[in-house]
Amino acid sequence: MKKDQLLTRRRALIAGAAALGAAGTAGALALGGGEEPVRRTPAPAPAAGPKPHSAPASSAYRLQPLTGYGGPPRAAPAKLPVRHEPFLRMPGRGRTIVLTFDDGPDPRYTPHILDTLAEYEVRATFFVCGEMADWNRDLLSRMADEGHVVGNHTWSHPLLTRLRRSKIRSEMERTSDVIEKAYGERPQWFRAPYGAWNRAAFQLGAELGMEPLAWTVDTLDWTTPGTRSIVHRVEDGAAPGVVVLSHDAGGNRSQTVRALRTWLPHLLDSGYHITVPRRRHA
Structure with a gap:
């Protein structure tokens, strides 16, 4: 290759590098780095019709507030197997008894029952009706503070076998x-x-994360048979793992209140331990 041809090629390379440097400088000035504004050729007018939607930058998208955001979503209840019959007894070590009260809370009787349980440091399970709980939320707060378990006993205490599935769900969900x-x-x-x-009832209860619990010993206190009769039913039916049914609402429950003050210390002195039901499925 001749000398003048080499010089011509070298000059072309130098000119190209200079052009690239000038373009970079112009870009920097366009970002505000220079003292004089950079004049750019105006872009052609967009064609008629709706503008295409361009995806925002990822960081900008993450920083946008969510419309109607009300905090983290509530965790879905744990999936449980659907049972075909309720629990009648609760397995446990030693001479344990599960004490349950239905239909409350009632401000006339529930506080007295809670006082007796607190006196003997005993925890119980209260199956509450939603319409009663809604008017006596302070009693549910006290149950939580004192370590009792609160279960679902529907909203209005209906006979579930006569209700449509949607109505049963409503009774359960409102109460929960x-x-x-x-x-x-x-x-x-x-x-x-x-x-x-x-x-x-079994299917919906499982869907809502609840286990079905019935009872072993029925005090029949809802028939107001007398305080002594209630005491005898509990003491005669006492055995490891039994579930005792009493009521703290739904009528005059003064007999239930008095009976509890008698049979509870007797069973404790006999070596029984009053406990709350334990879930088999976490």
């Missing part, structure tokens, strides 16, 4: 909502009014 607001967490146990269970 009230319990969560007053007690601090959603119930893990459910009891059908009158002990009338059906397939829909």
Whole structure:
């Protein structure tokens, strides 16, 4: 290759590098780095019609507030197997008894029951009706503070076997909502009014994260048989793992209140331990 041809090629390379440097300088000035504004050729007018939607930068998208955001979503209840019958007994070590009260809370009787349980440092399970709990949320708060378990006993204590599936769900969900607001967490146990269970009750209870619990010993206190009769029923039926059914609402429960003050210390002195139901499925 001749000398003049080499010089011509070198000059072309130098000119190209200079052009690239000038373009970089112009870009820097366009970002505000220079003292004089950079004049750019105006872009052609867009064509008629709707403008295409361009995706925002990822960081900008993450920083945009979410419309109607009300905090983290509530965790879905744990999936439980659908049972075909309720629990009648609770397994445990030693001479343990599960004490349950239905239909409350009632400000005339529930506080006295809570006082007796507190005196003997005993925890019980209260299956509450939503319409009662809604008017007595302070009592559910006290139950939470004193370590008692609160279960779902429907909203209005209906006979579930005569209700449509949608109505049963409403009875359960409304009650669970009230319990969560007053007690601090959603119930893990459910009891059908009158002990009338059906397939829909078992299925919906499991969907809502609740286990079905019935009873072993019925005090029949709802018939107001007399304080002594209630005491005898509990003491005669006492055995490891039994679930005792009493009521703290739904009528005059003064006999229940008096009976508890008698049979509770007797069973404790006999070596029984009053406990609350334990979930088999976490």
